[in-house]
Amino acid sequence: MRWPADLTETPDLRGAYPRLSEPQIRALSLHGSRRPAHPGDVLFGEGDPCTCFFVVLAGKVATIKGYGLEDQVISVHGAGRFLGDLNVLTGQAGFLTAVVAEEGEVLAVPADELRRMVTGDPSLGDLVLHAYLVRRSRLIGLGAGFHIVGSRYSPDARRLREFASRNRLPHQWVDLERDKDVEHFLRRMGVTPQETPVVIWHGSTVLRNPTNAELAWAIGLSAPQRRRTECDLLVIGAGPAGLAAGVYGASEGMSTIVLDGVAAGGQAGTSSLIENYLGFPSGISGGELAERAVLQAGKFGARFRVPAEACALQAQVNDLAVTVKEGSVIHARSLVIATGVRYRRLDVPNLARLEPASVFYAATPFEADLCRQDPIVIVGGGNSAGQAALFLSGHAAWVGLVVHEDDLSVNMSRYLTAQIERHPRIQVMVSTEVRELAGQETLEAVVVEDRTTGRRSAMEARALFVFIGAEPCTGWLAGALALDPRGYILTGADAARSGMPGVPGAPGRPFPLETSRAGVFAAGDVRNGSIKRVASAVGEGTMAVRLAHDHLETGG
Structure with missing residues (x-):
């Protein structure tokens, strides 16, 4: 592409494009390698998995939306700045292309090394995380990433749009009802209107009415899983309770997997502003709170699977087996159920x-x-x-x-x-x-x-x-755990009185958040008697992990 004569650095708005200090660059250099950067070199491309964290040492690098097609310059970085967005930390595919615009040099640090460094260096971690969060929000606003093409009246188009939005995936919506020119574009791509909605990814890849799982795999949100997986702690549901369990389980050294059928955040993730959560006097959106929690849990080694919907629970001799709708079985030594609730539908005509x-x-x-x-x-x-x-x-x-x-x-x-x-x-x-x-x-x-x-x-x-009002997401647990008449999970003394087979019989059991099945705990809105607040859900998720740890230490 042809660069303008005056290639000015993008201003550091809201901390999106800060410069690293010399000590930080020296520390990063111990884990990476220096590379010459020549004009036109592509450091990473849209749709490619992110394997390196790049720091500009000299010269300039531009990030481009639609490289080779629309060539829209999103940002320009000079010496001391770093590239990428949240994909570097999460392992998602990139949503932009980074192209060297001016002769210089870059430092390439393997993404795995960066993740370890931000865990051990709070100042570096805070700087990178804040910049990446702001950049992700900017990319969403700019419509970077993949395109969803379909009719506004299509339930599948709405499903894909909701999935992308809930997971904060940069994308652009193209409405067939309003943009008639897009039909010519689809024909060139070999797509008929009847095959929509489609997802168009980095200019050439076309997914015809993909499932949420297929879209997630395409952009690296969730990789295809093995048929059998094992872990110390399985958390089902990634609302505030589940996210807290994921953070504290992984930080306690337990091999931890967190599942969610749609996106991290749960009902809280759909809130535009949570104003009464401790530590955020000006409020925080549910989406940003969830995004931060996912990164925090990942920092300690928790693994996330989205979308992954649990559909059956079976207690086996040495573990708990959870069947996932998307086609795998996870064997866990302990389980936290934090599936929350869903809003009821109106019973009205039409x-x-x-x-x-x-x-x-x-x-x-x-x-x-x-x-x-x-x-x-x-x-x-x-x-x-x-x-x-x-x-x-x-x-x-x-x-x-x-x-x-x-x-x-x-x-x-x-x-x-x-x-x-x-x-x-x-x-x-x-x-x-x-x-x-x-x-x-x-x-x-x-x-x-x-x-x-x-x-x-x-x-x-x-x-x-x-x-x-809401009803608990426990239909898949009927017959497996003791539930109250409304479907909420019974825990502690209530579970002990349920008469269900398998109730822990040792002194002090079931634990306060333990269900009628040993080693299975419930936290947050899905539990009978919960307070239905974000702060209490976070507390219950944390407490459930402590109790799960005690369960494992005593051998169940």
Whole structure:
């Protein structure tokens, strides 16, 4: 490509492009090798697995989106700066191409060596991690990475978009309904509209309606697994409780695997802003909290599999066997179940027909982009509904909040109700229920009923967000563990009273978070009696690991 005459370094905005200190470069040099860098050299390419951490010692290096096609320069780095984004730490494929723009020299450090160094050097680790987190957010905003091409009305297109968004994978959405020119491009790629949605990766690779697992494998999020795997601790569910268990299990020296069927973060990962979590006075998004926790767990050696949905649990002579829907069996000496809950669906006319295109159960940037400048309705009176209303009000034209209770503060924290009540674009309707959804291909209006007067009215809406209580994700555990009538897992004394076979009978057993099966623990929202807060889930995940460790030390 042809470089502009004045190739200026990209400013270090929000700490995205800092310079390493001389002592840090010297320390890195002990683990890497110096290489000459000539103009046009490609240090790493889009779609390639990231094997090295590059530091620019002299000259300049540019990172390019769509190298060889659109050639969009994303950033330019001079001496002292380092390249890459989170893929260097996670092992994902790269989303940009790094090309030498000016004669110089680079330092190449194997990615595995960098991961070990950031674990032992907090100052280097904090610098690299912060820069990579900011860069990943910027790449998402720029639409770097792969393309998802399909119709906005396609359930599979929505599935792929949600999977990419929940896992914070940089991508660009191309809507066949709005961009007619894309059909010519698809024909050149040998793809018919009937074969969409498709994922186009680094310009030439085409995945025709891939499963989430196939997309994950293609970009290096999750590698194909062996049929049988063994570990000390298996954590099922990567919400706050599961992530905490992963961090503390791995840091205790236990070989640890964490599974999740969709993405790390759980219900908390769909929250735009968590304001009452200890240590974050200005709040933190659920996605960023999850991303940090995944990197922290990985730093200690925890292995993540996403997507990987557990579908059966069997206690064997010396271990616990968990069958994964995607086709493998994991044998673990101890198990923490942190599968959380899922929001209930409304029982109203036309839900099944309109749900694929217009009904949502999370409020992330993905959903916000879909309803930009549209009127929307949110159903629910808890904190999740309140956080969604505040976040989406910054994107939607108008937000109607439908609350079953007579007062907004019955189930919602006071700090949220205060913000909602004074927000000019949020209209709160208490003592109200949704009775019907109206529309053809997409939602056009929501019919609500005042529970006091019985009066019905229709509100214009292009999207409906539902946060009306939850049910535990324990269908796969029926008959394997003691559950309460609602499906939540019984632990401790409640599990002991269940009468299920296999209940630990030693003094002091079951442990407080132990289930009716020895060595199987439950933490977070999936457990009967849990508090349903991020902080308590993190605490339970940590405590479950301590108890699992005690279980293993005593031989079960």
